[in-house]
Amino acid sequence: MTDSRQNWLGLGEVDWKSILIYVALVLIGWINIYAAVYDDSHASIFDISQRYGMQLIWIGISFFIGLVVLLIDDKYYHMLAYPLYWVTLLMLVGVIFLGKEVKGAHSWIELGPVSLQPAEFMKVTAALALARYMSTYSFSIHRFSNIFRALLIIGVPALIIILQNDTGSAMVYGAFLFVLYREGLNGWIYVALILSVLLFIFSFLLTPDALLISMILVCVVGEGLSNGRWRSKIVYLALLALITILLYFGANLLFRGHLSFYASLLISIVILLAPVGIYAYRYRLRNVYLYLGLFLASLAFTSTIDYVFDNVLQVHQQKRILDVLGLETDLKGWGYNVNQSKIAIGSGGFFGKGFLDGTQTKFNFVPEQSTDFIFCTVGEEWGFFGSLIVIGLFCLLILRLMKMGERQRESFGRVYCYSVAAIFFFHVAVNVGMTIGLMPVIGIPLPFFSYGGSSLMAFSMLFFIAVKLDASKRELPIN
């Protein structure tokens, strides 16, 4: 590294490649907003009465913010992490009572001509606060009280945002689990989470009988993989089948009643608990109880899913889940957005229809085109080729942010950089996933692309603070 680079404006060793990716993404996003909103009567891309004109102003402000962020001494971020966290948290609470309502969510404050979304900036301060807390000397990821406090830092803003009725934005805070994993949170929590998600999905795709059978098979095979003794597994399954069949067909002979298949299977599992216990005791295999526990937990989880789905989730959330699982759809109603979005992207082909030639986006078939569904414009006008470039740039940026985290000398910078990577990752995966039908519809913006001043400024801040920390607190090269 040359001296001039190191000390340009006292910025330290700025990662120019990342900034280049950032600028590329912001400009591509701007062009696509122009294409999404374009109509012949307002053809000038600088017309500030139109969204693309406004977005240009936001881009300018964001670049300025970026420059300011780079110029501020990095120790202030560490210092101001908590105060900023409290201030934004206060604004967030205030918005519930004072904010204006947009699309059912109380999440905006009006400052003169512009409206801001504190929830967007909350991500920045929450990341800073979490980084600050987890970088304290006494913090241990293995101590429950520490984990609890870290989760509070993440969970309180999320809870307030849920109260603002903006569940999508709240879910973004789940991204911090990514950071916690990097910092060494117990891996089993993640296994349990993944299993829960899988169980949730399969409980919709499979009948209860099939789900129960697959849970038994997974546990038995899992136990077999860790302990061997396959013959006993086969005997167990055979006995289970036998007892179930006897119960199913014999019930009306025994007590003139009828047992469902599900009930027969459950009863036979209970009957066979004793032999399983003897088996575990005799061969001193303690992990048998683990698999048993896993099975019972899954059983309990699946039986609560229906209740949670019907009573906790709102109707539009239920529909979005059913839609993405391909179980139910209504192309004219709540399935309209996703279907039109898939049509727009799918009709793009390999090289796309060309700039401003996207018929689906130009004629407004896709709702929320310049905000949450901006990726449709990319997909339609630039095709698979253009989409791949955009997706690739995001992937590269996220991996670079993770790398920046790894080369930090202190855990503050590492946790912060990982937080930024996680937030970007969550936004991109969920937003793009939803436009192509891989994810349920969750209304969160695509970073740097979706129209909106608050989100662009917040994402820029997130990014530039990471770049600044990287530039000044880099680990010295080992040799």
Added chain:
Amino acid sequence: MNAARIKILQIVVIAVFVVIALRLFYIQVVDGSYKDSAENNVLRYEVQYPSRGEVYDRNGEFLVQSKEVYDLMVVPRDTKPFDTVMLCSITGVPVEKLRAEMAKAERFSRRRASVVIKQLPKDVKLKLDERSFPGFYTVYRTIRSYPRKIAGNLLGYVSEVDEKMIARNPYYRSGDYIGKSGIELAYETVLRGKKGVKVNLVDVHGITQGSYQNGIYDTLPVPGTPITCSIDARLQALAEELLKGKVGSVVAIEPSTGEILVMASSPTYDPDELVGRESGNNYMKLLGNARRPLFNRAVMSRYPPGSTFKIVNGLIGLQEGVLTPQTKYPCYEGYTIGRGVKCHKHWSPLNMIDAVQTSCNAYFCYVLRSILDNRERGNVKETFDIWADYVRSFGFGRKLDSDFLDELNGYVPTSEFYDERYNGRWNSLTVISLSIGQGELGCSPLQMANLAATVANRGHYFIPHVVKRIHDRDSIDARFYVPHYTKVDSKYFEPVVEGMYRAVHNPGGTASIARVEGLDICGKTGTAQNPHGADHSTFMCFAPRNNPKIAVSVYIENGRFGATTAAPIASLIVEQYLTDTITRPQLVDYVKNMQIAYPYYDRQQAKLARTR
């Protein structure tokens, strides 16, 4: 531990992006269905309607014209408050109806166009153009108009295509017009032309945003091809005038070509009534008429042919060799064997020519029995089927395969029919009524006219047809140029023609009323008994005797003797056609003033009125 976790996180990130990329590849490159959906979203095919082909008569006179009209369309969202009363007074639509239509359009869509008023004449359109009604515009269509107001059933009518047809035939779309009967139906594919299309880009609200790719996929509508029909409009008009007040029909054919010159069915209707806004109501009115004006009697009815059919029996007898023109049979006011058949007073014994001239019932009873009891040809069932084959070769008992789709087949019994009815125990006496064209025979007036043409041609006919020329083709269908020979040799026809000539010209002939000096009309009367009331009057003839130009069949329900009603009408038609004048105005008055009662139809009408 940490290194593994860093790897895992990197792998998770990369894996998620790879999944997204694969999914993108699938929907953008592999699966083509999204491209179709996108086109369906954004392309609107706006139909450009062609004008329907005109129909001319054989002399080049318009029978059907296409009239330009305009449908008034509205896009509710684009309207501004307007003067409803003024719009109504210009278009002549009641205010309530306009309000109702506007409400309907609003319910359908605020942003898409709907029809408010159909088929406005051009002058109304021009008046609308003078004032401005934002949100309203007119669309060019053509409808039918009938300058002569004749031949309703022959020409048929046109109306909007129904759901069933749309489902069956992909050419048709909602709002298209289609021929429903008559020539309009038979020549639908010729007359309809070809719709054009304008491909427009529309936005999510269905509002046109311009032409797709500068209109390179647009096509202009191709107007329908005009048709020259074989009908003679003046003759048709005369026939309809003479039929007024009567129930029946007149069919005239040019024997040398099979071209139908007249096809009139009575009662008829003004074809203009089935066009335009009142067509639905008028159609219901026509349906409510017990005399069934929409029933084309000329081709759809099944009448007993009566004595005109004696000619067929005579010809079969001659061909079968059981009869010569000189064979004489006695008649003492009837045929006395079996149940017997009555006859009127004339000389006896008489030969075949005399028998045709006098329309002797007894004579043809002898003829039919000698055909059926000819044991050289087998038992009665076999001889009967031989007889029925002869009859069918004259075009009876089946469709003639004309270009007129409404045609029905009539009825000629078979030996099985009688086997079933009489349990196999029947003989020539059982079916003796067939000898005089009564009994189980059913013929349409077209078939009887075809018989007249066949006799005029001495043994062959050309399939009767109504179209003379399709304007973009050199010829009409090949089947109309092929002569169809009956199973009777042409040499046997001359004595029959002689008999028909005498029937008109000799004293004592049954049809002297049809005689016109110099025209050499040959004719045969018929008086067909019918269970519903008075006898039907029928007459078939052709003229001149040599090189005939016209063959006519007239059938008047409850018209009594053939000579009373049918013969004068046929005679006037022949005279008008051959000489272009009518020398007997008193005969015209006689026909027009004739009062025929139809108690059967009146009873039906009363019943219909009760059920409403």
